[in-house]
Amino acid sequence: MSEITNVSRRQFLKLSGISAGGLVLGGLLPGFKPVWAQDGDALSELNLFVSIGSDDLVHIICHRSEMGQGIRTGLPQVVADELMADWHKVRVVQGLANAEYGSQNTDGSRSVRRFYQIMREMGASARTMLEQAAANQWQVPLEEVQAKDHQVVHAKTGRSLRFGELAESASTLTPPAKETLKLKPASEFTYIGKNVPIVDMPAILNGSTVYGQDVQLPGMLYASIERTPVVGANVKAVDNSAALKVSGVLDTFVMPKQSEPVLFKPLPGVAVLATNSWAAMQGRKALSIEWTDSPHAGHDSEAYLDVLKGRVKQQGKVIRSVGDAYAGMMNAVDTFEALYSVPYLIHAPMEPPAATAVFNDGSCEIWACTQTPQSTQRNVAEALGIEPDKVKVNVTLLGGGFGRKSKPDFSVEAAILAKHTGKPVKVSWSREDEIQHGYYHAAAAMHFQAGVDDSGRVVSWIQRTAFPSISWTFNGTTDEPSGSELDLGFGDLPFVLDNLSCETQKAEAHLRIGWVRSVSNIQHAFAIGSFVDELADKLERRPRDLWLELLGDDRLVDPEPEGFKYGNYGESKAVFPIDIARLKGVLNLVADKAGVEKPTAKNEAWGISVHRSFVSYVAVATKVRVEGGKVQVLEMHSAIDAGTVVNPDRVKSQMEGAMIFGLSLAMMGDISVKGGAVVQSNFHDYPILRINQSPLIHSYIVESSQPPGGVGEPGVPPVAASLCNAIFRASGKRIRDLPISKHMQV
Template structure:
């Protein structure tokens, strides 16, 4: 397991540099593990420093270097530190860290904040506590074993005298940080903060409206920009008629954005920006623009036609990804055969807050305010477009009104920086809802094909699965035209079955849109297809879906798919720390059947469906109950069980699981982006709907108590949803849905 290797005191100047918060007492920092950004084309190791400062009034400032988008990380990270520090939680002040290479990865996606930083945060808290206890011992002139920290005080065991953290802060700041091997940690049974349902620290401000999101930023003297972006990826501006736009009151400039080339990476799309003194003028001026485009080759792209082409090719042999035995021969000899092809359309993030960034550029560099999931990435991208060094770019992280992966792309920050430099004024770039949906980074359109052979006794003797979808890697390298091993490790090559004859293959699929990661990424299509096909095989064999899952999973074991030829990345974590644990998968499956009473009789036209999936190192099972009457699907209940190892804040875990159920239902029921003539058809929530209150079912979430290493929470709930829902619909109506979304087949 990755662990920190050094603890060191840092200067108060550095604390100010990284956080912007002053301190009058103890300031300490530490080195923590280097991190890998799994979606990048190459990995870079960075040292990360997180800091604790204590004020004289005993306020404990704890820095959170991750981005808050409703998942609660600005509470979870400080909870870990405060636990080992033995702090009084009521006196904790959470400080948002700025973008800085010293932090290592700040990329807040991949459901990895807790799993990557749990140990390091405990070490940071324990180190601070040790320094405070040493200060207390020095004050009383006793050995350090005669004192202990508790709830914001250091206590003298002999006299029961107490000294507050604030009182000891200055003295403690002069004590060298202890070596890691000298630290002691609290036992889990003594935790007072970790594992408790602590309300999120931003909740009061969220409720009263005093928080600052990216769209809220105001800078003195700023102007506003709305950008008409290329309707087709790769399209270039041929000409612009500006006169009508310049006549709009408040419009002060029209700017043709610098022409970009492939690969798209996080560069802004080609386009024309309207600069105005207010948002309304910028939007109105943009509508008055007349832009002529050279649309390029991608103008031919049609998503319906493309999906048909992929569906036709997927039934043929592909490139081998993982192999056990001879699946083709076993399938040929099988007594019974079954096959199915499953499709998922393009999807888009559609968070409640569209992207927004504000920039100021001067002789010293650039300052950005952005609702970004990846502040260091924004820093690097902005530095690149301005020709600056990264340290010349200061990135302030606002709260995010949802992210789902969209706000880990930095094009909107780059747009603001380019325009701020051009105008020599502070510029806020506003993305409308239409901009967000029509000019985003899209979840890949995809096709999956499955075939299975059954013996006389209806056990599975052969299993073949294929997948095809445009790769995220194309965004970084436009020569890539097939799924990468990283993406195949998201629910495909790592499928957890023990079958004597098993084959996983991939097909080529060139990209025609900007492809990006969306909540749970390729697990969306792979979880849907796998969970649906298991249900179909169960019906073919005359067994329950639960029984079929258990048979396919086989004996309890730690599965190593690398021995079967697949180069599994395991979410960039050591397989010995986070194995594919069949027992844990089976446990959540059995628990969800029990908690939902899946096997209990239902009313006519009602039924339960189930599915289970391992992703982001966590194990999630979902049971969904539906009614299907007169061609309309109504989701009645959902029950989910998650095993994510050590839980920091169960309230946030349940909230994330509830959100995942709603997110997954939105995708399954209604999620679809269509492309005609290279242009996205949908534009707003009226034609790219998300789940409404009347469509939302009763949701129950259960957490498996575990001492296993902490795993992901934000994304793992999504993948089993679509399969559990479609399986329920089949049992209630007799109609099998293999092509999402469901509203193509039923009213929802």
């Protein structure tokens, strides 16, 4: 089986045969020139994606972060397939931060959809160079040789040469032009579309792999930081005398003041530096800190959500319209309306953030469980006043991320403290730190209104949303949703409607707002999916039938002619259009597989919902039992159409994880704020789904030849609506304000 190897730069050069002329791919595309890459203990720059040693081992660089989604297997899988490599002779090497790779920000469900084609080209280029090297050695036309099973063969004579035997001569050749590459037809794929076990699994199971929390360096100090409980407050005074008396505590350090915008700067606070983590934490408890006033100190999440609810009941700023929705509502035979809300939420990955830093001679090296090594590099450089090329970022495995670890503030903390002490410093966030000082999913309110004619057809639709924007984190002034956030399940409503008005209302930010798995799709899919179900109930229609009617005929949807500039997750609308046939396809698939229209036992029922996000299509069906005010989730079915799938096993795993993640948020997710400070602190008051709450899960993958879409996030959005719809049909109780635990026992 393939494996991850931990190698230094010198070991990497030796193993990959570079010193003996091993293969190094040249740049195929502007901005994607391969660069040096190596594992966590590497000390030098990156410069390649593929290398082959004389020992026949193929080293493939993965420049994205692994957090359980299997990307350190998926992308090398693609390269190995086009290369005609033997997967058992593949070694995966983790890439360091370097802009030459293009984006290394492993979020937005972009890794495969952005790099699938490029990785195919990398593999095909290497294969072509090996074939050319063999043809040159045998003095035969290139067309007569073929790479196969980790060697190049000449069918006419039966001769063959191993990849390792060709690496040196192949490395002297000019890489073929992109337009000359011959990619394999899908019918000949060896690894793409197959259930290849993830390369990290053995090390994960035996405990030998390294996460951010595991990094150990000689002479390392441990830091625990008491951070401001209220955004906008700084340290006014500190008494560290008691902290310095704790055995093992060596020093304290006041972190830099922070002004808005908050960006990815560390929160203000006081760091305690010690010889061990326990001493650092105990010393932190002994600190006495006085904070400055903050304009956000009066923030109360419950009152704030009430304000947002009031605002969305009023006409707002129109971002997309069809016909005259207000006139349509006046002329409707009947109208229905509903108000929905979602509280603040936090990521809660199993591994809280952690980073270790060393600062020497004007250069810094970081080891971190980061989703974004390039942003880490830039932000650390800015904080230290050095050039980005003086910062090396080693990416460890991530014990979950969900978007939290794409904010590099924790790495900046470690870098600042390493520069201050002149020693290696490890900053470990506790669970309390992660919950109380993170970047939060925005609290949101949504109002929906629909008008129907005398035949029960929806003829007018008004929807409004209000939530504090992520943009505030970056500019400190925005008080309304950004266009990119409205792209996520709101302005891209795919329904056929005579009259439509999509509107926004203002919402001031008081916490650090950041992206959480599936971002604004969380609230928008919950509201839309719930409202369709409510309409179906009022109109005495089957939910599936109303969904299909609203979606209309198979077609491609473009919201732009209706006034909404649609970003489409950064993808081409020609390549990744909003395809109604695919939406209806997953809806029908999951409804049929689950049997949602079949009779159920007393107090049991199904709920369904469907949503497009990150250019993929997902439908979810959830079955619940409600008795004595308690809801039990019995069964969940999900169907995803993500286009071409590289590793079905990983897609299934991601969908199962999305069901669990989505259930956690819908059932119990609730960050509340009093006096500007987060109330919750750990899993006792911010619980996540336990085994006894987890249902039987079935996942279906639509076979498709379409370009790859996202997988990590699209499974989450339909979950909450399908769950609440099931609860209503089992109990008659409609839940419009999440989490469910505020209304029922879970």
